[in-house]
Amino acid sequence: MRAREITPLALDSYQRAARVILSNHLITSTYPDRIALPLLRRWATELRDDLLELFGYRLEVTETTARLFTVSDRLNPSAPARTASERTFDRTRYAYLALCLAALGRAGNQITLSELADHVAADAGQVDGVELSTDRASDRDAFVDAVGWLGVRGAIALADGDANGWASNPEAGEALYDIDRSVVVALFRPPRALQHLHSIRGLLAVETSSASEDDGIPVDAKEIGRRVRRALVERPVVLAGELDQHELIALAQPKTASEVELLTGLVAERRAEGIAMIDP
Template identity: 55%
Template sequence: MRVAADVGTLELADYQRAVRLLLRHPLITAAYPDRGALPLVRRWAAHLRTDLFEVLGYRLLTTGDTARLLRVHDELDATRPALTRTGRPFDRRRYAYLMLTLAALGRAGAQIALGELADAVAADAVRIDGLGMDTERKADRDAFVDAVAWLEQRGALALADGSAADWVNNPDRAEALYDIDREIVGVVYRPSRVLQHLRSVTALLDTDHGLAQGQATMRRTAARRARRLVLEQPVVYYADVDESLRGQLRSPALIEDLERLTGLGVERRAEGVAIIDTSGRLSDVRFPGAGTIAQAALLLAARIATYCGPSNRRSRPARLPAPTAAERLAESAARIDSALPYHGVLAALEDPAGPAGPAAEARIPDPASDRASDRAPETEPAGHPFLPDAWLRGAMRQITGEYGSAFGANWRADPDRLLDEAVALLAALRLVAVVEGGVLALPLLARYRGVTAEVKPRAQPHTQPRAQPTVAPTRAAELSQPTLFEGSPE
């Protein structure tokens, strides 16, 4: 099947813009992410519905005022959290309040007062062990209003009167009234499984890999999974997938399909595959980027790449194997499953064929698991350079000493916290892998070898007493999205 088969050459760029918009924002409403998004998606809805399903296995649902892309989840990904009003990631309490708010709105009418909604959520939250919600506590009110603001941003709620901020500060003297868009409320959360019987978060993943299907169906399933991985991940390393996916990743059709679907380039190197998005039209995280954490992460990446490079002949770092996909999945699943309220699971809906409990769910076959037995001998990695925590702390202190004038005062005073945040960013981009006692430098990090930086004064209005410096990577235009690996192109 040819992607965008019926789309004319002159209209292809417009169609690809609609694809990128949907992939970036799986829920689109009349006002979110902007007023031009929904008309664009609706114009191409028929083509999008066909291509996104055939290429990726995604389903597009459209209503009069919404477009909802139902993704297939192959991995647990913590890099795209819901954000609070101040831009911080949701914690578990806020996610729980968001779900309970949606449930309460489903029982409400056309309008609801914020205090009334809070009381409904609190009544449900108190019945959940370890959660609860006390509207007398400002911390709980803040968390609840963060969930309400998230829904308001997407159009599920519209402020008709009053102020949520005033209610948070003084619920006895202030109130807010919201109009409810029931259509949007109904499409915000569309789980891929019936949740009442789940004993592990792994049951939400795409674990049906065609064990009882024909060869053609299995190949089509593997091809869709390979395209999804390249599209959803900063990079896909061959060493991290099984043989069937490795063959699909090397297929010329994968590059052709994804480039025509998204309008972006795909680069294949000896170690893996990555989509190139130098313009930021699809990526939700740009690297290098603005802010102290992104700047510190770039400088740290450059130092790691130089230390691990061929020019460093005096102190070669030890090489260790990276955690497998199955090990990463098991670690993430165990952390999430530890908070599941098992007393609410409906035993009658459990699978009678297998043992109950999270351990049984964690043993669901995954195509990236048991890589040692599936991997061909020639693809067995020799390991990745290991950087211990002591080396990382020393490097960050050197960076803070050299470029500290570009960083905020709170970060200069706490280089260890800055290191943690910078390493977390590099790990999310698959530039490093966090292991016990340090990190492993992954192949994509090689592209930042030789990066230099300088401190430049940031332009400020003349009323400011003095300029604040900022780190300015000299190759920032080239480094908007990773494109270089250690190995040569295939």
């Protein structure tokens, strides 16, 4: 681990950088704040190595973004996208978000909210079960929520106007946005071509480590360790009852949690039921 090479005086800074990228996955010049990206850029080389070694995650850092490409072992309904008012995204908002990203990827340096809505409405008409009608207030509200999510992360920045005014009355209101193409590109990088997937489960990792020796397939201890460490940083608590026998062995090894502690500065709290990583 590269973390072992970092001096004690600098380790706190390194651990803060690790916590930031593990918590957000996307860092821009303004998201989650203005100090996060310089912090990530300072430790990019070391973090890139440690995140790959411990979790199998890939970190890409540019002048304007830092993007962590994670590995999904299971579906997690407990971490949805949320609106500015903390309302959970529904299927409609997720669909509009995806279509907004597609439209922004084809746009120039600026776009008006009504133009973006027209592009999304046209694309939505080609998808079964998805529709955007700017005549419906509920559709406009959902669309503005998706646009707001992108705005918070810096993919677009309001240059003029008011999105809420457009949502209230699209005939009278309008908004103009600057597009940050580097953030748009960083946001949408699926691990597999989406048109080839039949369900969301197609995005989950498919690993030989999930097999057992009884199947005649060698168990990959390194990958099992990564899977358990992923659980330690992605779940509030890792319950022993949810793990298979190979994962239980990996979890019981002191170095599994201690490596996560060293990377993040979190403290492993062990109970008979499992382990939780605690921020002191």
